[in-house]
Amino acid sequence: MIDRNGVLPTSLTRSAYQRWQELNDWLVQHREFWQPAPFMTPEPSWARRYPELADGVAGLSDSDCEHLNETPNELARWVARFAPSLTDYAELVQVPHLSPSMEEVAEVTLAEVRATDMPGRKRLQSGAFAASLAPLEHPALDWCCGKGHLSRTLAPLCPGETQGYEWNQELVRDGNRLARRFGDRVSITLQDVMASDLTLPDNFHGVALHACGDLHRQLLRRGSEAGLPRLSISPCCYHLAGEETYRPLSEKAAGHGGLLQPSRNDLRLAVRETVTAPARVRKQTRKVSQWRLGFDGLQRHLRGCDEYLPVPSHPARLVNEGFPAFCRWAAEQTQMELPGDTDFDAWLEFGAQRQAQVRRHELVRHLFRRPLELWVVLDYTVFLEEQGYRVRLGQFCDRALTPRNLLIDAIRVSVSDNPA
Numbered sequence: 157m158i159d160r161n162g163v164l165p166t167s168l169t170r171s172a173y174q175r176w177q178e179l180n181d182w183l184v185q186h187r188e189f190w191q192p193a194p195f196m197t198p199e200p201s202w203a204r205r206y207p208e209l210a211d212g213v214a215g216l217s218d219s220d221c222e223h224l225n226e227t228p229n230e231l232a233r234w235v236a237r238f239a240p241s242l243t244d245y246a247e248l249v250q251v252p253h254l255s256p257s258m259e260e261v262a263e264v265t266l267a268e269v270r271a272t273d274m275p276g277r278k279r280l281q282s283g284a285f286a287a288s289l290a291p292l293e294h295p296a297l298d299w300c301c302g303k304g305h306l307s308r309t310l311a312p313l314c315p316g317e318t319q320g321y322e323w324n325q326e327l328v329r330d331g332n333r334l335a336r337r338f339g340d341r342v343s344i345t346l347q348d349v350m351a352s353d354l355t356l357p358d359n360f361h362g363v364a365l366h367a368c369g370d371l372h373r374q375l376l377r378r379g380s381e382a383g384l385p386r387l388s389i390s391p392c393c394y395h396l397a398g399e400e401t402y403r404p405l406s407e408k409a410a411g412h413g414g415l416l417q418p419s420r421n422d423l424r425l426a427v428r429e430t431v432t433a434p435a436r437v438r439k440q441t442r443k444v445s446q447w448r449l450g451f452d453g454l455q456r457h458l459r460g461c462d463e464y465l466p467v468p469s470h471p472a473r474l475v476n477e478g479f480p481a482f483c484r485w486a487a488e489q490t491q492m493e494l495p496g497d498t499d500f501d502a503w504l505e506f507g508a509q510r511q512a513q514v515r516r517h518e519l520v521r522h523l524f525r526r527p528l529e530l531w532v533v534l535d536y537t538v539f540l541e542e543q544g545y546r547v548r549l550g551q552f553c554d555r556a557l558t559p560r561n562l563l564i565d566a567i568r569v570s571v572s573d574n575p576a
């Protein structure tokens with residue numbers, strides 16, 4: 157992270173709130189790139205404003221798209237050739253690595269023979285998460301712990317008994333059984349973490365690995381209210397929230413003029429990743445999305461109205477009945493009549509062309525996933541600083557192990573020590 161002259165990049169020397177402000181203003185400035193969903197918007201306004209970028213993406217091969225989608229900094233450099241205001245991208249999204257050496261991570265990762273029922277990635281993620289927190293000085297409270305994979309990884313590293321909270325009875329039972337079988341000092345309790353009468357145990361270190369949206373926000377709020385000495389959270393699924401519009405947790409962010417107010421649907425972008433479903437499922441998804449885009453063109457033409465019309469989820473049987481049957485069903489759902497001479501082949505071809513275009517416009521949109529994610533996580537960071545914590549924000553593992561690799565690690569300090 158430190159350059160040859162021993163200088164830290166400015167992204168690491170600015171305060172969390174300064175970084176949040178920059179991202180907020182940058183995301184507002186570039187709203188037209190990421191807010192409209194390409195599936196519903198054939199001609200985004202940026203394509204008119206940056207015709208060379210629109211031509212550039214249109215000329216990319218499928219394999220170029222795949223490669224650029226997986227290498228965000230390279231994608232940003234490529235897009236910035238046409239839209240220079242995106243030049244700062246790498247600097248804006250830079251965060252330090254928090255995990256120690258590979259050897260130290262390996263040392264705390266549960267051995268495969270002890271990792272019963274634990275998917276390989278979860279084992280490695282839990283190991284990297286735990287290693288990034290060492291040394292641990294308090295017993296851990298694992299929030300939404302599932303079968304307690306992280307709890308069992310942390311148990312040998314912290315004093316006392318690791319507690320897990322989980323609301324699924326079966327996971328609680330299986331998790332406690334695993335802990336007993338391997339002699340881990342872990343106890344999982346059946347608990348709804350959203351319960352209003354929940355009281356947190358004193359002096360525990362609250363940890364959460366991939367607890368979704370409101371669940372991790374509940375730990376941020378309740379954990380800091382209870383004055384837990386340390387909170388370490390790797391968030392995910394920011395959009396899973398009771399409220400339609402995201403409201404910042406931190407007072408500073410909430411009071412910022414020109415505040416970005418992403419909807420639940422906007423926030424979904426932060427966790428959009430390439431789907432790694434089996435090839436058969438991917439093929440079927442592609443087929444149906446081509447049909448939907450083909451029908452979208454047809455309905456715009458028939459209604460004489462250039463507007464997206466939502467079509468509900470289709471019954472599974474339709475997938476085997478072909479495009480004309482899909483169009484007849486979709487027309488029925490949207491109370492439209494299809495003319496007898498509808499040229500289904502032409503509309504199917506139209507769907508294929510739109511699909512290629514959607515993929516390329518999505519590529520540009522995907523550039524904004526990490527900035528949007530960091531915007532939310534920096535708000536959490538500033539919130540914790542406001543509550544009297546000193547916070548480290550960084551990544552605990554490589555993106556290849558999980559793209560949800562951000563970690564907020566907050567240690568309670570006395571108010572007078574607090575940099576916020």
Ligand SMILES: C[S@@+](CC[C@H](N)C(=O)[O-])C[C@H]1O[C@@H](n2cnc3c(N)ncnc32)[C@H](O)[C@@H]1O
Nearest residue numbers: 300301302321322323324347348349350365366
């Ligand atoms: C994405 S999983 C993460 C599990 C675990 N932290 C891990 O990394 O393996 C989220 C877990 O939260 C649990 N959960 C969801 N809502 C909950 C609630 N209100 N109270 C407690 N647990 C909840 C789910 O049952 C699930 O096990």
